[in-house]
Amino acid sequence: MSPLNNETVQKAFGVIRDEAKRRRDAFREEPVPKIQIGMATCGIASGALETKNAFEEVLAERKIKAHIRTVGCIGHCYAEPVVIMDHPESGFPPIFYHNVTPGKAKMLAKSFLEDGDPLFEHVLGAMEENDLVPQVLDFPRFNQEKRVVLEKCGCVDPEDIYEYIADGGYETLAKTLQLAPNEIIEEVQESGLRGRGGAGFPTGRKWDLARNADGQHKTVICNADEGDPGAYMDRTLLESNPHQVLEGMAICAYAVGAQKAIVYVRAEYPLAVKIVTKAIGQARELGLLGEGVLGSSFDLEIDVFQGSGAFVCGEETALIQSIEGNRGMPRHRPPYPVQQGLGGQPTVINNVKTLASIPPIIEHGATWFRAIGTEESPGTAIFSVVGNVVHAGLVEIPMGVTLRTLIFDICGGVPNKKKFKAVQIGGPSGGCLPEEFLDTPIDFDSLIQAGAMMGSGGMVVMDEDTCMVDVSRYFLDFTQKESCGKCTFCRIGTHHLLNTLERITKGEGRDGDLDQLETLSEDIKNGSLCGLGKTAPNPVLTSLRYFRDEYEAHVKERRCPARMCRTLTAFYIDLDKCARGCDACVGSCPVEAIFTTKNRKKGVDQSLCVKCGECMVACPAEYDAVMKVSPPDLAPVVD
Amino acid sequence: MVTLIVNKQELQVDEGKTLLQVCLDNGIYIPNLCHIHGTDNPSASCRLCFVEIEGEDKPIPSCTVKVKDGIIAKTDTPSVRRLQRTAFKLLMSVHRVDCGHCPANKKCELQRIAKFLKVGLKPKYLELRLKETEVDESHPFLDYYPNRCVLCGKCIAVCKDKHGRAFLTFAKRGLDTVVSSYGETDANLPCSKCFACIRICPVGAITSKDSPRQT
Numbered sequence: 001m002s003p004l005n006n007e008t009v010q011k012a013f014g015v016i017r018d019e020a021k022r023r024r025d026a027f028r029e030e031p032v033p034k035i036q037i038g039m040a041t042c043g044i045a046s047g048a049l050e051t052k053n054a055f056e057e058v059l060a061e062r063k064i065k066a067h068i069r070t071v072g073c074i075g076h077c078y079a080e081p082v083v084i085m086d087h088p089e090s091g092f093p094p095i096f097y098h099n100v101t102p103g104k105a106k107m108l109a110k111s112f113l114e115d116g117d118p119l120f121e122h123v124l125g126a127m128e129e130n131d132l133v134p135q136v137l138d139f140p141r142f143n144q145e146k147r148v149v150l151e152k153c154g155c156v157d158p159e160d161i162y163e164y165i166a167d168g169g170y171e172t173l174a175k176t177l178q179l180a181p182n183e184i185i186e187e188v189q190e191s192g193l194r195g196r197g198g199a200g201f202p203t204g205r206k207w208d209l210a211r212n213a214d215g216q217h218k219t220v221i222c223n224a225d226e227g228d229p230g231a232y233m234d235r236t237l238l239e240s241n242p243h244q245v246l247e248g249m250a251i252c253a254y255a256v257g258a259q260k261a262i263v264y265v266r267a268e269y270p271l272a273v274k275i276v277t278k279a280i281g282q283a284r285e286l287g288l289l290g291e292g293v294l295g296s297s298f299d300l301e302i303d304v305f306q307g308s309g310a311f312v313c314g315e316e317t318a319l320i321q322s323i324e325g326n327r328g329m330p331r332h333r334p335p336y337p338v339q340q341g342l343g344g345q346p347t348v349i350n351n352v353k354t355l356a357s358i359p360p361i362i363e364h365g366a367t368w369f370r371a372i373g374t375e376e377s378p379g380t381a382i383f384s385v386v387g388n389v390v391h392a393g394l395v396e397i398p399m400g401v402t403l404r405t406l407i408f409d410i411c412g413g414v415p416n417k418k419k420f421k422a423v424q425i426g427g428p429s430g431g432c433l434p435e436e437f438l439d440t441p442i443d444f445d446s447l448i449q450a451g452a453m454m455g456s457g458g459m460v461v462m463d464e465d466t467c468m469v470d471v472s473r474y475f476l477d478f479t480q481k482e483s484c485g486k487c488t489f490c491r492i493g494t495h496h497l498l499n500t501l502e503r504i505t506k507g508e509g510r511d512g513d514l515d516q517l518e519t520l521s522e523d524i525k526n527g528s529l530c531g532l533g534k535t536a537p538n539p540v541l542t543s544l545r546y547f548r549d550e551y552e553a554h555v556k557e558r559r560c561p562a563r564m565c566r567t568l569t570a571f572y573i574d575l576d577k578c579a580r581g582c583d584a585c586v587g588s589c590p591v592e593a594i595f596t597t598k599n600r601k602k603g604v605d606q607s608l609c610v611k612c613g614e615c616m617v618a619c620p621a622e623y624d625a626v627m628k629v630s631p632p633d634l635a636p637v638v639d
Numbered sequence: 640m641v642t643l644i645v646n647k648q649e650l651q652v653d654e655g656k657t658l659l660q661v662c663l664d665n666g667i668y669i670p671n672l673c674h675i676h677g678t679d680n681p682s683a684s685c686r687l688c689f690v691e692i693e694g695e696d697k698p699i700p701s702c703t704v705k706v707k708d709g710i711i712a713k714t715d716t717p718s719v720r721r722l723q724r725t726a727f728k729l730l731m732s733v734h735r736v737d738c739g740h741c742p743a744n745k746k747c748e749l750q751r752i753a754k755f756l757k758v759g760l761k762p763k764y765l766e767l768r769l770k771e772t773e774v775d776e777s778h779p780f781l782d783y784y785p786n787r788c789v790l791c792g793k794c795i796a797v798c799k800d801k802h803g804r805a806f807l808t809f810a811k812r813g814l815d816t817v818v819s820s821y822g823e824t825d826a827n828l829p830c831s832k833c834f835a836c837i838r839i840c841p842v843g844a845i846t847s848k849d850s851p852r853q854t
Binding site: 310327329331332480481482483484485486487488489491492493494495496499512516519520523526527528529 | 680681682683685689697700703718721722725729730732733765766768789790792808809812813814816
């Protein structure tokens with residue numbers, strides 16, 4: 001692996017790059033309109049397939065000439081299915097349309113492509129500067145992002161390697177092969193990149209340890225066993241731009257001296273598996289992988305391994321067990337996988353986002369990367385912001401941006417005029433932060449200090465209608481089910497935590513429960529074997545710290561302040577507001593719990609009511625007579 | 640030889656051993672369930688053998704620490720005891736306490752640990768949660784008692800050690816985890832003569848079908 005074959009590499013890559021650029025230019029110059037549809041899992045789930053079919057139908061029906069191009073996800077989930085229409089002849093710039101249903105698709109094809117009318121009422125914005133349509137870049141959801149890792153997502157066709165190459169892809173790999181491995185490691189160390197899987201371990205140091213570890217058969221593993229509820233950055237990345245991840249893996253393998261790499265991806269991500277497998281095939285065909293990468297003496301094989309969906313297999317030692325064909329159970333560290341990993345050999349395990357950060361770092365240099373983000377956490381953070389937020393989706397921001405900016409400025413805040421209550425960061429391992437922490441900068445250390453953690457980047461925004469006890473119960477239910485069962489604290493401890501939380505949400509809380517929750521949580525944190533158990537109590541601990549009054553209301557007053565815990569709430573009909581003769585609620589009740597009173601108003605039979613809330617939805621807004629209360633005995637008795 | 644200090648007592652021991660092993664060899668008892676004498680790969684799953692080591696901010700399982708010169712360890716600090724007691728109570732909260740009918744009675748590691756930690760066998764505050772199956776009789780030679788088992792995994796390790804492959808394995812996950820024999824019914828299994836798993840089990844969770852059933 002000497003860097004002496006500079007010329008060969010440059011020549012070999014030049015041929016590929018020229019071909020990619022020729023293809024791109026040919027496509028661009030073709031004088032037909034181009035329709036670009038986001039077709040990652042999120043797009044498909046929102047109906048992008050139907051939208052695409054509708055476009056195909058209408059184009060065939062009306063004999064309109066246009067290219068339909070499928071790309072990955074651009075990260076704007078609230079706007080899916082997303083379509084960008086480029087119709088140069090019309091005089092308009094490429095236009096971004098949101099929530100394009102099949103009906104809208106047909107309408108757009110007809111009026112924009114045939115008549116040149118872009119239908120302003122459906123436009124989100126233009127993709128470039130112009131005098132006719134406001135640019136998307138004028139919106140905070142677009143212009144406050146800093147895209148390093150997601151830069152090409154939603155712009156390139158993930159199933160066509162040439163698109164990635166034409167956009168500058170694999171250039172960095174070619175550059176890497178002309179450098180010495182330790183130069184690469186130095187650059188990564190210099191950049192200060194920290195692992196994006198959650199713990200934030202310095203990537204360069206990990207690589208350095210692996211490079212210096214003894215072993216002939218080192219392996220690089222890309223950890224795409226993303227399992228946090230509400231997190232889907234890794235999936236999107238693999239589905240939208242797999243080559244950036246593969247390029248990062250190749251650079252890593254070259255730097256640490258590995259000839260084998262594995263993408264460990266969950267089987268529940270079938271599209272990601274398909275796209276990555278295809279991408280590996282394409283890269284190999286072009287000589288970017290396989291024996292003698294780009295004519296150099298560096299060999300690399302990348303395989304895809306499908307995990308069977310155990311959350312704990314995202315923990316690196318369990319992941320290795322799983323690849324080796326064993327039961328996915330973590331083991332004690334040290335030895336760390338960089339010393340003894342897969343097959344007892346040094347193994348680098350990096351998160352998808354970490355590896356995807358590598359090509360930009362090598363391309364632009366460590367200084368450029370360090371200029372983004374904060375001193376201790378350089379670079380960008382990718383969050384999947386979901387829950388009670390207006391513009392949900394994937395957001396990539398420089399580290400150090402505050403939670404308030406992210407949630408309120410970029411993502412549009414809480415919808416329906418509700419109040420913000422808390423934000424849950426880091427999934428089941430993270431914590432819930434209340435309003436006081438909205439000015440916390442987002443970086444590894446500040447979040448840990450606040451009691452949450454970066455985690456893999458799931459962020460759930462919660463409004464005032466959320467019960468924090470119930471949220472803790474939800475996360476504990478998750479970790480308890482996902483515990484592998486190996487160590488005592490996680491196996492049995494999480495069960496008792498969940499059990500207590502379930503009792504509290506049912507109004508069966510007892511004196512001493514809260515202290516018990518706290519001490520048991522601390523012990524589980526200190527006593528567990530692996531990261532899953534060590535962080536499992538975090539949702540309980542943080543919500544107890546910041547929302548203790550809510551717990552106390554449940555235990556002492558049998559009251560759920562957010563009126564979410566079913567057994568602690570009741571519905572009743574306010575007779576002063578109820579309209580005589582209106583039967584809207586009666587028809588909506590699935591259990592016939594609503595009866596008519598003597599004066600032809602309505603009442604709820606509490607013994608029959610299942611508290612589904614349908615009557616509240618059904619009651620016309622001008623009456624607004626259905627009331628929800630907690631504790632349930634606040635509901636007046638109606639005959 | 641390395642020199643280390645445990646509970647203010649200076650020990651001179653061979654290199655390569657674990658701290659737990661060294662302590663046990665020198666008459667310093669540390670509660671443990673999953674430790675196997677002489678193994679290189681500690682399972683570290685029972686979470687009982689915690690010690691405090693100078694320079695570490697939290698108690699760590701002594702089975703995962705290789706002895707080296709200068710280690711100063713304490714086996715009986717309050718934070719160590721707190722973790723040990725919690726772990727023990729957790730184990731007992733899923734354990735059928737019926738010592739009178741258990742073959743391990745009086746030689747049971749759980750009884751020994753309870754006495755050592757001064758904790759009752761029936762934990763207060765934690766609700767008892769037992770598995771539905773009281774006895775798994777599917778194996779041709781062995782019976783397995785899920786509600787006695789502490790899932791230390793020593794039976795699986797010893798089986799693999801004796802026969803090259805384990806005829807037992809963990810099955811299911813989380814709180815439902817059990818030791819299972821893959822639904823094996825083959826009468827030619829080496830189990831009829833071996834019984835290593837029964838001997839190594841610290842709590843009498845595996846019994847031989849031939850031995851008189853204690854019910």
